Amino acid sequence: MTSYCRIDHVDKIFIRGSTETCVLKEITLDIEKGEYVSIIGHSGCGKSTLLNIVAGLTEATTGGVILEGKHVNEPGPDRAVVFQNHSLLPWLTVYDNVRLAVDKVFGGKKSRAERDEWTMHNLNLVQMTHAKDKRPSEISGGMKQRVGLARALAMEPKILLLDEPFGALDALTRAHLQDTVMGLHQKLGNTVMMITHDVDEAVLLSDRIIMMTNGPAAQIGEILTVPIARPRKRLELVTDPAFLKCRQRVLEFLYERHRFVEAA
């Protein structure tokens, strides 16, 4: 029995000139349908490289990714990415940014009116319909990330890849957007793989937390299942023993057993 999404014995070696750097070593991970998986680790441990391999933007040196029984060898809308820096096209309005994805993915399947409706539906999911005619430069960082999320959701991906989606946001906006993502995951049941370096965020949002060892040749150090029932409430969790215990486990992993040497 194969899983929904399988990252199978992935190694990644970057070759620059005569030096070879092994970034990822023997990464094997199964993700179930509807699961929310976070990958956490210190910077430079190859988290983003792993996400790019799943996205198909980077090729694995050995091993590969199998999604719904099919080998992933190029990027595609079934693995939509929300990029850390939003990556909206600045010359298109908010609506057109999402519409570009909708037209590309559903061009042959839906009529014009349906595509318009689907675009608006996804903007509505992230509460961005009010700014649909604005350009990315006219909206805040949090709003841009919402639009990026709407664009990814509009592709109806099999797996949603979030590359530090809240990294560039202030704490309040980040909390707000985390709640949005949590709500959408609850409502739509997407399979999500998220890269993060925020322990609280990982525990709050994830079903499982994948902790990576430090590079070079980073591996999966430990996998923690978060035994907290959904829907989760941010305020209640602060005092929840299960939450605190998970948080402590991740912190111990990151700061005791795998301290980031270069940061010292």
Added chain:
Amino acid sequence: MNMTVAKSDISASIPSAPTPPAAAKIVPLPLKQTTMNTRIRAGLVRAASAVIPPLVMIVLLLTAWQLLCMRPGATLPPPNKIWTEAYDLIVDPFFVAGPQDIGLGWRVLISLQRVAIGYGLAALFGIALGTLVGQSVWAMRGLDPIFQVLRTISPLAWLPISLAAFRDSQPSAIFVIFITSVWPIIINTAVGIRNIPQDYRNVAAVLQLNHFEFFWKIMVPSAAPYIFTGLRIGIGLSWLAIVAAEMLTGGVGIGFFIWDAWNSSRLPDIFIALAYIGIVGFLLDRIVAGIASIVTRGTSAN
């Protein structure tokens, strides 16, 4: 002074106009009028501060010129002499008195037509070649050194070769315009294409845009600011080159007019022609810049 009087007139007359019951609704009106008035005033002040300093400078320069060239034995004509001797050229740019005796407006238009053809071709080829060089590493390695050498060649150095190749002055002049303005367009387009952020390429990859869609939806808008920089440099260079080319090839353009005036010792006419060339060049630059700011609206902002 007049302005302030008008303003107080309006604000004074309007509150008195409404009938008592409607007064509550109409009270904001005088306020609105004042803001309108102040806005017009601010606009006038801004326009005046943009127009008056250059006007003052022009008057000063003309005066200095007049004083310097009024002396007997001066080699160049003073402005008042230019005005009287080239009067017909100044007042009527579009007269036609014979096949070789036409107004400067017509001559400029003929030159502009040559520029339009040469520059239009340069824009097409330049953007196409620039895209190729920007996209393909091998095209860049092969072509970029050649472009870097060719672009330093003076436009006029091409003229004998193009005359030999085309055996006619009209296509030769157009070729010189083309070869002058094509380099900055190629080089800037290539830089623009090479500088497309990896983020946009990633987005295109995830969406599986095909080459055609990538070109129109990502590449062109993303590189547009660079392309327009090249186009703007190109239009300036081609306007510089047309005058020199026409001086040598003859015909009825503005460049040949200067050469003709020099040969028949009509110095005042040359000054008028220079003013035309300067103003038209300025307008061409403004037009391309204007199109650029419309097309690239929002492109550079991130």
